[in-house]
Amino acid sequence: MEENILLRSVRKALELIQKDDKDTAVTLHAIRTWCKENKVRNVKVGNKILVDLKSLLNYVNND
Numbered sequence: 001m002e003e004n005i006l007l008r009s010v011r012k013a014l015e016l017i018q019k020d021d022k023d024t025a026v027t028l029h030a031i032r033t034w035c036k037e038n039k040v041r042n043v044k045v046g047n048k049i050l051v052d053l054k055s056l057l058n059y060v061n062n063d
Contacts, residue, residue, distance in 0.1 A: 006053040007043060010035070013051045017060065026060060034059060 008016065010031045017026050031051060035042040040059045041052035 004054075005041075007050040008053050010049050010051055013053055013056055016053065017057075031056065 010028055013031060014026065014028055017024050031040070032049060034040045034056070035049050035051060041055040043050045043052075
């Protein structure tokens with residue numbers, strides 16, 4: 001079974017979360033920390049972190 005992976009920069013992922021919830025407590029620092037702790041799936045390309053948007057949204061909605 002093929003899974004669709006939506007990779008976004010940390011900043012773009014935060015913008016998408018803020019679009020749905022203007023008062024969100026999620027920050028750039030939080031997303032970067034979750035990536036470092038492997039709580040959300042991500043790929044590092046050079047110095048840039050690309051976040052799997054589905055993984056991030058699942059983590060935020062379940063925790």
